[in-house]
Amino acid sequence: MGEFWPVPDVLAYLAGRWRVTRSVRDLASGDDGRFEGTTVFASLQDGGLLHEESGTFVWQGVARPAARTLRFLPGPSRGTADVRFADGRPFHDxxxxxxxxxxxxPCSADLYQGEFTVRDxxxxxxxWRVRGPAKDLVLTTDYARSA
Structure with missing residues (x-):
């Protein structure tokens, strides 16, 4: 087996509940943050998935609740998806x-460059590497399927 694990049907693979840990490094200031929580990919009527993430984000020693919602819509083939923000704006393929x-x-003056890898x-x-006039960040998120 190679370094990456091929996914023939991305929406089927993602469906369900995942434990999430995310590190956030601000390369400009040297600050580190951490998010821990859960992401649930639930079926949408159009065949896509609703991605709902919730948990706790700790930044500079302060813990606060954090959440986000995305839509993973069917792409041109089963191994692909069209990822959109909750309001329908395009995010990435x-x-x-x-x-x-x-x-x-691209987000205003910032550029988000993402790498997605499947281990198993x-x-x-x-x-995600985020660069811009006010941002210089690396966000690393690990997902582990919940039983």
């Missing part, structure tokens, strides 16, 4: 047929 995908998302049936990771 996703193609895990090889077990690895690179994506970009129950573990995957995202690494």
């Amino acid at each position: 996703l193609d895990l047929t090889t077990g690895r995908h690179l994506a970009d998302h 049936a129950d573990h995957w990771r995202t690494v």
Whole structure:
């Protein structure tokens, strides 16, 4: 088996509940943060998945609740998805047929560059590098399927 685990049907793979740990490094200030929580991918009527993440984010010693919602819509093939923000705006494409995908998302003056890697049936990771006039961040998120 190679370094990456191919996913023939991305929406089927993601469906369900995942434990999430995310580290956030601010390369400019040297500050570190951490998010721990849960992501649930629940079926939508259009065949996509509703991604709902919730947990606790600790930044500079202060813990606060954090949540986000995304929509993972069917892409042009089963191994792909069209990822959108909760309000429907495009976020990025996703193609895990090889077990690895690179994506970009321009956000105002910042550029988000993401790498998605699938390790096996129950573990995957995202690494977002964020660069811009006010941001210089690395966000690393590990997902582990919940039993």
